[in-house]
Amino acid sequence: MTPISRLSLLIILSIISAGISAEPLHLPVTRRENSTPRDIHYYAAAADRTRAKFGFPVSSTRKRGSANVQFFIQGDDASYFGTIMIGTPPQPMNVILDTGSSDLWVVSSTCTRACGRVPTFNSASSSTFQTSTSSAAGRNGGTTIQYGSGTVAGTIAQDTVHMGSFSVTSQTFLLATSTSTGLVQNPVSGIMGLAFQSIASTESTPFWQALVNAQSLSTPEMGVWLARAGNQSSSDNADVPGGIFTLGGVNTTLFSGDIKFTNTAGTPSFWLLNLDSLTAQSQTITLNASNQLAAIDTGTTLIGGPSDAVQEFYANIPGSGPVLGQEGFFSFPCSTTINATLTFNGTTWPIDPTDMNVGPVQTGSTSCLGGIFDLTLGSDIPVGTGNPSWVVGDVFLKNVYTVFRGTPSSSGTSNGTPAIGFAQLSSAAGGSGTVSSSGSSSALTTTSAATSTPSSSGATSPLSSSPLRCP
Ligand SMILES: *[C@@H]1O[C@H](CO)[C@@H](O)[C@H](O)[C@H]1NC(C)=O
Ligand SMILES: *[C@@H]1O[C@H](CO)[C@@H](O)[C@H](O)[C@H]1NC(C)=O
Ligand SMILES: *[C@@H]1O[C@H](CO)[C@@H](O)[C@H](O)[C@H]1NC(C)=O
Ligand SMILES: *[C@@H]1O[C@H](CO)[C@@H](O)[C@H](O)[C@H]1NC(C)=O
Ligand SMILES: *[C@@H]1O[C@H](CO)[C@@H](O)[C@H](O)[C@H]1NC(C)=O
Numbered sequence: 001m002t003p004i005s006r007l008s009l010l011i012i013l014s015i016i017s018a019g020i021s022a023e024p025l026h027l028p029v030t031r032r033e034n035s036t037p038r039d040i041h042y043y044a045a046a047a048d049r050t051r052a053k054f055g056f057p058v059s060s061t062r063k064r065g066s067a068n069v070q071f072f073i074q075g076d077d078a079s080y081f082g083t084i085m086i087g088t089p090p091q092p093m094n095v096i097l098d099t100g101s102s103d104l105w106v107v108s109s110t111c112t113r114a115c116g117r118v119p120t121f122n123s124a125s126s127s128t129f130q131t132s133t134s135s136a137a138g139r140n141g142g143t144t145i146q147y148g149s150g151t152v153a154g155t156i157a158q159d160t161v162h163m164g165s166f167s168v169t170s171q172t173f174l175l176a177t178s179t180s181t182g183l184v185q186n187p188v189s190g191i192m193g194l195a196f197q198s199i200a201s202t203e204s205t206p207f208w209q210a211l212v213n214a215q216s217l218s219t220p221e222m223g224v225w226l227a228r229a230g231n232q233s234s235s236d237n238a239d240v241p242g243g244i245f246t247l248g249g250v251n252t253t254l255f256s257g258d259i260k261f262t263n264t265a266g267t268p269s270f271w272l273l274n275l276d277s278l279t280a281q282s283q284t285i286t287l288n289a290s291n292q293l294a295a296i297d298t299g300t301t302l303i304g305g306p307s308d309a310v311q312e313f314y315a316n317i318p319g320s321g322p323v324l325g326q327e328g329f330f331s332f333p334c335s336t337t338i339n340a341t342l343t344f345n346g347t348t349w350p351i352d353p354t355d356m357n358v359g360p361v362q363t364g365s366t367s368c369l370g371g372i373f374d375l376t377l378g379s380d381i382p383v384g385t386g387n388p389s390w391v392v393g394d395v396f397l398k399n400v401y402t403v404f405r406g407t408p409s410s411s412g413t414s415n416g417t418p419a420i421g422f423a424q425l426s427s428a429a430g431g432s433g434t435v436s437s438s439g440s441s442s443a444l445t446t447t448s449a450a451t452s453t454p455s456s457s458g459a460t461s462p463l464s465s466s467p468l469r470c471p
Contacts (some may be wrong), residue, residue: 024249025164027082040361041372042367044326047373050300053100055387057379059327074277080226080242080298085162087126093119095192096203099246099271099404100297102200103145104207105152106175106190113178114359118189119208123175128273132156143174145201150180156202165245166211172204186195193211196268212406217248222404224298225254225429225462226397253402262345263417269386270295271404273420276343285309293388296420300393304375323361328374331367341394349422355395371395
């Protein structure tokens with residue numbers, strides 16, 4: 001080979017590796033079925049974690065100290081996780097895929113406080129590991145991440161992070177050496193935040209954004225299908241197929257019709273949309289500029305909203321009312337079917353009544369907990385501070401196929417407006433839609449409630465990855 005052709009070959013090879021985007025990655029997501037009883041205390045604690053995560057005061061009932069409320073990050077909320085690899089050679093790690101935060105953190109093998117018996121990252125055995133020079137690292141390279149009501153502390157570091165065939169060299173993450181009790185539980189070793197850099201405690205570019213900036217993805221999109229829980233035996237913790245997370249595109253077998261995209265609202269921080277309105281039993285609650293900003297958060301279980309709108313919602317449900325002693329929660333007769341919808345940019349999406357019924361308030365009770373709670377507890381946080389009025393979690397997201405579409409950013413500032421799309425679930429994903437190729441025009445615009453049929457989470461077979469576990 002002549003030097004010139006060797007040079008052109010090199011050029012061609014570098015063009016291939018730098019410029020041609022890889023096929024989308026379809027990562028099976030696992031959902032944890034926790035044996036912890038999911039009663040009102042459980043959800044009250046989860047609601048307070050959501051409040052803390054989004055900058056709202058936690059409930060006074062809890063501040064006064066309700067005993068025995070355990071802090072589980074998995075359990076029902078934030079329970080969807082997938083596997084990534086960190087380091088050279090790569091060490092596999094399960095992380096919660098969280099569109100409501102922006103940091104990556106995993107438990108270090110040198111963790112000394114509340115580390116759980118989880119797979120840990122051993123930095124000493126990675127040849128590409130570096131402690132960080134990030135400005136957030138501070139003098140000793142340490143920092144803490146406040147996550148809900150939990151805290152994670154450790155060292156800011158960099159290493160190569162892989163998700164399937166996608167990798168980012170020198171990805172910044174927090175190597176946790178201490179966490180709040182109960183924050184990590186086998187087999188999950190941390191969280192991968194999928195929101196924007198502006199809210200990252202490590203002040204660094206999130207993994208997904210680094211891939212978008214490097215033009216590594218054929219489409220700058222993350223497609224999310226969160227499967228509904230099956231009725232697994234609750235005698236033991238079980239990790240069950242929980243959906244598919246697609247990086248670099250969408251999975252066309254999981255939705256039907258058009259994906260209805262809406263530009264995100266405000267400055268990219270959380271993934272924010274304006275929620276136009278919601279309905280309960282066909283009665284519409286119209287929102288306005290002061291109460292419609294909504295974070296779309298895979299890491300939150302329920303739907304949280306502003307006091308007024310949530311009260312108005314339950315006023316349409318006969319027999320419903322606030323749960324005594326649990327500020328912010330509402331119950332309703334278990335025999336009642338709640339038909340609820342959310343409308344984003346003119347398109348109305350029904351929520352299956354099974355998702356709106358979170359279960360009996362107490363074992364044996366005929367009162368059931370509603371899937372929407374009062375997030376703000378009457379607090380008067382002004383709009384424009386970046387605090388959403390709504391947090392739209394899995395109670396809604398299990399009913400749609402969701403696409404998070406990013407834009408390239410420089411110095412943490414997005415170029416162009418990111419968008420979020422929703423589409424009707426296909427029958428393969430437990431929805432009532434038929435699978436169609438992209439570009440078909442049968443978008444869902446119905447205002448009738450819950451057209452989808454409840455699905456079992458085992459409806460499709462590709463979800464077969466067995467999660468990592470400590471022996
Ligand atoms: C959707 O995801 C499944 C499971 O990973 C995969 O087998 C299938 O090829 C994907 N479909 C498309 C159209 O990419
Ligand atoms: C809402 O939908 C309309 C019509 O499809 C579109 O023109 C508009 O840009 C959308 N609004 C946002 C905020 O994306
Ligand atoms: C809920 O929706 C279903 C299906 O459209 C309907 O049959 C039922 O009457 C509705 N229930 C209420 C209380 O609106
Ligand atoms: C928005 O709606 C709330 C609650 O319904 C109401 O109190 C407020 O006055 C409205 N604000 C505007 C600007 O219309
Ligand atoms: C749920 O449990 C019932 C009764 O035990 C069983 O017949 C059904 O197949 C289960 N469904 C799923 C999706 O596991």
